[in-house]
Amino acid sequence: MFPAFWNGFPLVYSDTGTYIASGMQSNIPQDRPLVYGFFIRHSSLLESLWLSIFAQAIIAAALTYVFAKLFLAETLKPRSFFLVGLLMCLFSTLPWYSSFLMADAFTGFSYLLLLFLFFGLNQKPWRWGFLIIFYWFVTAAHLSQATGHLLVWAVLLVSSSFKWVRNSISIKRTLWVGAIILCNYLFLPSFHYLAGNQFTYPKRSYYFISARFIENGSMKEILDKNCPNANWQMCQYKDSLPNCASDFLWTENSPLIKLKGWEKELTELKDINKAVLSDPNLLVKNLNYLAKVSWKQTFQTAVAEEYLPYDSLSPPGYIIGYYFKPEFKSYLNSKQQQNQALKISQPLSNWMYYSLLLSLLILLTSLIIGFGSNRQKLITLMLLLGYMGNVVAVSVASEGARYNSRYYWVIVLGAILILFKYFKEKWRFKGS
Numbered sequence: 001m002f003p004a005f006w007n008g009f010p011l012v013y014s015d016t017g018t019y020i021a022s023g024m025q026s027n028i029p030q031d032r033p034l035v036y037g038f039f040i041r042h043s044s045l046l047e048s049l050w051l052s053i054f055a056q057a058i059i060a061a062a063l064t065y066v067f068a069k070l071f072l073a074e075t076l077k078p079r080s081f082f083l084v085g086l087l088m089c090l091f092s093t094l095p096w097y098s099s100f101l102m103a104d105a106f107t108g109f110s111y112l113l114l115l116f117l118f119f120g121l122n123q124k125p126w127r128w129g130f131l132i133i134f135y136w137f138v139t140a141a142h143l144s145q146a147t148g149h150l151l152v153w154a155v156l157l158v159s160s161s162f163k164w165v166r167n168s169i170s171i172k173r174t175l176w177v178g179a180i181i182l183c184n185y186l187f188l189p190s191f192h193y194l195a196g197n198q199f200t201y202p203k204r205s206y207y208f209i210s211a212r213f214i215e216n217g218s219m220k221e222i223l224d225k226n227c228p229n230a231n232w233q234m235c236q237y238k239d240s241l242p243n244c245a246s247d248f249l250w251t252e253n254s255p256l257i258k259l260k261g262w263e264k265e266l267t268e269l270k271d272i273n274k275a276v277l278s279d280p281n282l283l284v285k286n287l288n289y290l291a292k293v294s295w296k297q298t299f300q301t302a303v304a305e306e307y308l309p310y311d312s313l314s315p316p317g318y319i320i321g322y323y324f325k326p327e328f329k330s331y332l333n334s335k336q337q338q339n340q341a342l343k344i345s346q347p348l349s350n351w352m353y354y355s356l357l358l359s360l361l362i363l364l365t366s367l368i369i370g371f372g373s374n375r376q377k378l379i380t381l382m383l384l385l386g387y388m389g390n391v392v393a394v395s396v397a398s399e400g401a402r403y404n405s406r407y408y409w410v411i412v413l414g415a416i417l418i419l420f421k422y423f424k425e426k427w428r429f430k431g432s
Contacts, residue, residue: 001057002089004099007341009327009334010053011100013306017315019103020049024323028196030204030262033188035141036103038195049101049324056105057098063112064088064413070119071379071417080420087416091355093303094409096348103141104406110139111386111410114149115379117177118156118169132180136187143205144403146184148393152385153178159381168378203265207256208397210269211245216289218276226275232268233259245398294395298388301356302401303349303408307341356408359415360384366418376421383414 004010015032022029023037024046043055068076068084076084089095097105113135120131139145157174159165193199213219223238237255242248248256259266276282310316312332321328335341363380366372372380387407394403 001053001095001099003096004050004053007099007335009330009336010049011096011307011336011341012310012316012320012331013100013102014308014310014315016101017317017319019101020316020323021319026196028192028198028200029202031202031207032103032205033140033143033202034192034196035137035188036106038191039141040101044324046323048327049320050327052101053099057095059109060094060098061085063109064094067112067115067413068417068420070116071376071414072421073373073375084413084416084420088409088413091359091416092409092412093352093405094413096304097406097409104402106138106141107145107390107406108410110135110141110145110149111152111390111407113138114152114177114181114386115382117180118173118382119375119379135180136184137191139184140188140191143202144390144393144396144398146181146188147396148386148389149181149184151389151392152382153181155385155389156382164374165378168374204262206270206273207249207261207266208245209273211248212289212397213273213276213286214241214248215243215245216286218282218286219272221282222272222275222279232272233266234268234272290392290395293399294392297391297395297399297404300399300401300404301349301353302345303352303405304341304345305349306402307336307345309337309339309342311337352405352408355412359412362415362418363411371418372421380414380418383411387411 018029018032019037020040021027021037022032022034023039023041026034026038028034029037039055040049040052043052045051064085065076065081068081094108097108113131116131117135120128123131139149153174156165156169157178160171160174189199189201192201210219213222219234220238220241223232223235226232227235227238234255237258240255242251242254248254251257256262256266261269276286312318312321312328317331317337320331324331331337363384366380367377370377387404387410390407391404394400
């Protein structure tokens with residue numbers, strides 16, 4: 001939690017206000033799940049947002065410990081785990097996301113929990129039940145995570161043709177985990193029904209897909225092809241569509257804003273999306289565009305670029321002031337709101353970039369030389385697949401460096417544990 005203590009308040013983003021308000025009102029946001037807002041409401045005890053990031057830090061510590069035990073196939077001594085935790089604080093993005101009031105804080109958690117489902121052994125039934133429900137809850141916090149997990153699972157299923165993979169994890173376990181991953185798509189609307197009385201996904205989440213189709217030119221082609229016969233309001237803007245997805249979603253002169261799409265649902269975009277996806281020529285175009293965007297997303301390495309100042313009239317500002325009034329002064333006096341947090345963005349990005357690069361090198365080297373047991377090699381491979389699964393899933397509807405940096409710490413954790421195992425075995429050999 002040291003970044004939050006340094007800042008003087010938990011780190012926030014423009015979307016933080018939406019999460020807080022949705023949780024307090026049990027109201028499903030238009031463009032994101034209710035899950036993280038629900039977490040803030042209950043972890044804060046309606047008293048302090050410090051309690052929410054404390055809960056995130058506790059979850060991070062617990063999952064890091066359990067993953068270390070799983071990877072090393074042994075229980076870490078307290079001093080060893082303290083060293084691992086210290087290295088994570090110094091060389092990874094984990095403390096920056098534990099201190100961040102955003103659903104992105106849950107991304108690393110969800111991928112570690114996925115690994116527990118694959119490799120957790122000899123658990124009692126009630127523990128499996130808790131693990132699965134916790135996995136669904138954490139994964140449902142962001143719409144991209146279930147898709148990323150599905151991509152990792154698909155690659156692992158194909159890899160089952162290799163004997164060393166089958167020896168590490170059975171086909172039965174792989175299929176069982178696949179069924180749990182698919183249930184993510186049922187859990188979210190079910191959770192919304194229990195918490196918000198609506199069995200639904202966020203009603204306007206498909207806007208982001210539409211924005212992608214505008215950006216790659218697919219919507220323009222579909223509108224040109226169908227507008228002579230279709231009664232779509234978007235037809236009047238087919239020759240003045242923006243070039244950028246974010247411009248379509250947020251700028252004042254966007255067709256979406258002019259048609260008041262955030263005030264009332266513009267359901268015709270669903271029909272336009274279906275028309276794009278059902279066109280064979282555009283399907284190839286969109287797959288090529290996804291590959292291009294994913295490649296670009298893979299190498300976005302900036303960290304902390306989202307730590308902009310948000311004044312008292314901004315969405316996070318006035319919502320924090322309304323629901324957590326006693327903490328509002330601390331919020332306004334924090335380094336982030338004084339525009340000091342953004343100054344560390346570049347040096348922090350450089351530090352994390354080299355840390356990530358070194359960690360990737362360690363993971364890849366361990367795979368190439370075959371270091372560790374088959375299970376450890378497979379876990380290492382899945383850490384790398386998780387990074388790519390996260391990149392591709394995000395690229396379907398959005399992009400940005402923060403979507404990568406939220407996962408960096410998982411890669412660094414794997415590298416630290418590989419080094420831990422290597423030096424421990426080396427010292428043991430010398431001692432013998």
